[in-house]
Ligand code: GTP
């Protein structure tokens with residue numbers, strides 16, 4: 001079975017959507033393998049978002065992600081990497097389908113970075129890399 005790293009970003013945390021996101025994950029049949037509430041450091045985020053370094057939204061993204069608590073979750077289940085990205089919906093909340101997390105809760109208006117509630121790993125390689133950043137003790 002696969003594992004994926006899910007983050008409930010500062011917008012989702014501040015708006016009290018942590019329970020709603022976890023409920024959707026569990027309803028889909030994925031298990032929670034680890035869960036932690038923390039305010040990420042810029043160093044962690046630089047590692048996590050290394051692929052976006054240099055893009056126009058990189059600085060606003062790191063500032064936004066370090067602005068408050070996030071809930072980091074390792075989920076587990078058959079094809080949960082693709083499955084969670086489908087639950088999350090398109091990156092841009094305006095385009096995300098209703099019924100998806102971002103389609104139902106995400107905001108895109110007037111912000112330097114898309115406040116799209118959640119992150120989910122995009123491949124098994126990303127998942128392994130990201131889980132090591134957020135849960136260094138997890139095997
Ligand atoms: P994550 O699951 O958060 O990684 O989202 P993703 O894989 O759908 O998107 P991607 O990895 O390309 O981008 C990471 C995050 O940067 C997104 O979730 C957005 O918050 C932000 N972002 C990505 N592209 C843009 C963009 O074109 N403009 C703005 N303003 N923000 C962006």
Ligand code: MG
Nearest residue numbers: 119120121122
């Ligand atoms: Mg991504």
